[in-house]
Amino acid sequence: MVAVSLSQYAVQVSSNMMVGHLPGVLPLSSAAIATSLASVTGFSLLIGMASALETLCGQAYGAKQYHTLGVYTYRAIVTLLVVCIPLSLIWVFMGKILVLIGQDPLISHGAGRYIVWLIPGLFANAVIQPITKFLQSQSLIMPMLLTSVGTLALHIPLCWLMVFKTSLGYTGAALSISISYWLNVIVLVAYIMLSSSCKQTRTPPTIEAFKGLDEFLRLALPSALMICLEWWSFELLILMSGLLHNPELQTSVLSICLTSITLLFTIPYGLGAGGSTRVANELGAGNPEGARAAVCVVVSVAVTEALIVCGILLASRRLLGQAYSSEEEVISFVAKMVPWVCITVVTDGLQGVLSGNIFYI
Numbered sequence: 001m002v003a004v005s006l007s008q009y010a011v012q013v014s015s016n017m018m019v020g021h022l023p024g025v026l027p028l029s030s031a032a033i034a035t036s037l038a039s040v041t042g043f044s045l046l047i048g049m050a051s052a053l054e055t056l057c058g059q060a061y062g063a064k065q066y067h068t069l070g071v072y073t074y075r076a077i078v079t080l081l082v083v084c085i086p087l088s089l090i091w092v093f094m095g096k097i098l099v100l101i102g103q104d105p106l107i108s109h110g111a112g113r114y115i116v117w118l119i120p121g122l123f124a125n126a127v128i129q130p131i132t133k134f135l136q137s138q139s140l141i142m143p144m145l146l147t148s149v150g151t152l153a154l155h156i157p158l159c160w161l162m163v164f165k166t167s168l169g170y171t172g173a174a175l176s177i178s179i180s181y182w183l184n185v186i187v188l189v190a191y192i193m194l195s196s197s198c199k200q201t202r203t204p205p206t207i208e209a210f211k212g213l214d215e216f217l218r219l220a221l222p223s224a225l226m227i228c229l230e231w232w233s234f235e236l237l238i239l240m241s242g243l244l245h246n247p248e249l250q251t252s253v254l255s256i257c258l259t260s261i262t263l264l265f266t267i268p269y270g271l272g273a274g275g276s277t278r279v280a281n282e283l284g285a286g287n288p289e290g291a292r293a294a295v296c297v298v299v300s301v302a303v304t305e306a307l308i309v310c311g312i313l314l315a316s317r318r319l320l321g322q323a324y325s326s327e328e329e330v331i332s333f334v335a336k337m338v339p340w341v342c343i344t345v346v347t348d349g350l351q352g353v354l355s356g357n358i359f360y361i
Contacts, residue, residue: 005266007148015173030110032255044231048224050129057137058280070203080126121178268352
């Protein structure tokens with residue numbers, strides 16, 4: 001799950017890296033604000049709501065209630081697609097909203113253009129997240145890994161072509177993200193429909209998906225709130241940086257730091273997600289001791305991983321800025337921020353693993 005989470009988020013990160021190598025800092029700052037708002041108002045909400053399936057699908061599979069597993073997944077997809085409708089309407093007017101809250105007009109206009117091209121990707125994410133939990137609950141990690149890595153491999157040249165070889169410029173990065181997400185959906189759905197591994201759990205569309213929405217929402221809303229509050233605390237910092245002196249530089253640097261933190265967070269998040277699934281399966285099978293042991297192993301791995309990552313970051317602090325930008329001012333500023341990034345990586349990583357699992361220690 002760690003590699004799956006890394007590959008999925010790397011689609012957005014690689015896009016920002018390419019935008020950062022366009023002339024000037026305005027394209028990167030505009031894309032950073034747009035990506036931040038997309039996370040705050042859209043992707044974090046979908047990921048949080050879909051997290052409820054870790055419990056529902058995990059316990060259903062552990063109890064061998066295979067039909068229920070499919071129903072839960074359909075129910076989540078329907079709910080998330082409905083949620084995307086009002087969110088996409090907000091995104092259409094995001095440029096004007098940014099101006100109203102005092103953001104730089106040039107950055108606001110650029111961010112508004114960028115986020116509109118992310119709308120198709122929002123709807124794709126509403127399908128990807130439940131499908132991922134569906135496969136994860138069955139420990140079918142390899143198809144998700146191959147699909148996400150394959151999507152990333154196709155996305156990088158596609159994004160490069162759209163950013164540097166078409167008139168779309170930096171907005172081509174957003175369009176390439178949406179295309180890549182839908183390719184991921186198509187391949188995952190094809191796998192579920194054709195693979196013998198999903199023979200028992202493959203469920204045809206049913207009216208049951210529209211029933212019991214209150215049961216799903218009782219878990220989905222608290223899960224979404226927990227994840228959204230953390231994401232919002234990060235992303236709102238980027239919005240606030242747009243109000244500082246020299247907003248293009250400040251926004252670009254903070255975006256690079258927080259994007260890197262979020263990318264690195266996918267490692268403990270993947271560990272935590274895998275741990276949650278194992279815990280749910282063990283509890284569904286009536287084995288609480290096995291659940292407790294799984295949590296202890298995951299926490300130990302997370303601590304080791306955080307220390308290794310911090311060592312690498314400190315040893316290559318200038319490389320971090322160079323990966324995202326060609327501007328020396330940006331690169332030097334990012335290098336000064338790396339020690340603070342390391343502190344956040346450690347604390348955020350532990351939180352990511354313990355969330356949802358701590359009660360079983």
